Amino acid sequence: GDSVTQMEGPVTLSEEAFLTINCTYTATGYPSLFWYVQYPGEGLQLLLKATKADDKGSNKGFEATYRKETTSFHLEKGSVQVSDSAVYFCALSATGFQKLVFGTGTRLLVSP
Amino acid sequence: NAGVTQTPKFQVLKTGQSMTLQCAQDMNHEYMSWYRQDPGMGLRLIHYSVGAGITDQGEVPNGYNVSRSTTEDFPLRLLSAAPSQTSVYFCASTQGPGPAYEQYFGPGTRLTVT
Numbered sequence: 001g002d003s004v005t006q007m008e009g010p011v012t013l014s015e016e017a018f019l020t021i022n023c024t025y026t027a028t029g030y031p032s033l034f035w036y037v038q039y040p041g042e043g044l045q046l047l048l049k050a051t052k053a054d055d056k057g058s059n060k061g062f063e064a065t066y067r068k069e070t071t072s073f074h075l076e077k078g079s080v081q082v083s084d085s086a087v088y089f090c091a092l093s094a095t096g097f098q099k100l101v102f103g104t105g106t107r108l109l110v111s112p
Numbered sequence: 113n114a115g116v117t118q119t120p121k122f123q124v125l126k127t128g129q130s131m132t133l134q135c136a137q138d139m140n141h142e143y144m145s146w147y148r149q150d151p152g153m154g155l156r157l158i159h160y161s162v163g164a165g166i167t168d169q170g171e172v173p174n175g176y177n178v179s180r181s182t183t184e185d186f187p188l189r190l191l192s193a194a195p196s197q198t199s200v201y202f203c204a205s206t207q208g209p210g211p212a213y214e215q216y217f218g219p220g221t222r223l224t225v226t
Contacts, residue, residue: 004154032211043116043202043217044155051211089154093211099170100215102147102154 002027002094006103009087013080013110021075021106023064023090031094033057033066033073038087038105047075047088080110114138116218118203124224125193133188133221135203141216143206144186145170146178148199149220155202161186162209193225 007022025031032051036044048057053068062077073090090103119134137144145160147170157170161180175197177189186205190197200222206215 034211036217041219043219044204045217046214049211099157099160100155102156104152104154 002031002092002101004090004092004101004103006088006090006106008104009107011106011108013108015082015110015112016079017110019075019077019080019084019108021088021090021108023073023075023103025071025073025090025092027071027092027094027101029094030068031092033064034091034093034100035062035064035073035075036089036091036102038089040086044089080108082110082112084108085110116203116205116216118201118218118221120221121219122222124226125190126226127194129193130189130191131193133190133201133203133223135186135188135218136184137186137203137205137216138184139205139207139216140183141205141207142183143209143213144180145204145215146176146186146188147202147204148172149202150199158188158201190223193223195225197223198225199223 003026034049035047037047048059050057050066056065064075087105089105091100116137142163146158147155159178161167203218204215207213
């Protein structure tokens, strides 16, 4: 079945460091790919998405490119802030947007 | 516009008790879902609905019932709680089925079954 694999955390960075969180997927067909962010005590919020190969999603300085050849959708940010501390989930939808398949989440901790 | 609301925020149940987790949205979304979030497992789909009167099972439906009598509400019922149902539960809604439509998540209900 469809699945998403994320790097385990926590990822600990200093403010202004470069961030990469790896995400790879297995799916039939051509899934849409998403990154969600969960701040402490809150629900998930959509951070960015890409719906076809080579699409780049971007939002709030975060970027991820849909790489069909490597089945990857790695999240990057050039300079993280303390306010970026959260849990980040990679997800895919291959059988309809209603049925999201999530990775296990990666906790990011950014220190001043 | 409150978005997706969930009640209660926290709940402790004893094994065998029943309860209903409430979920409501005020965005007139047709599609609603319930997920559970467990450590090391991400979110897993329990049940979903594509409109009033229509529900279907997700990945982990056992032990849970749902109904959708109105567009706004999508309650999740635990008929006989078990410790394995200790989890954080999220309700979500979206306007349409395709990736062009964002899913909006509620703040979650943290359930502990002893």
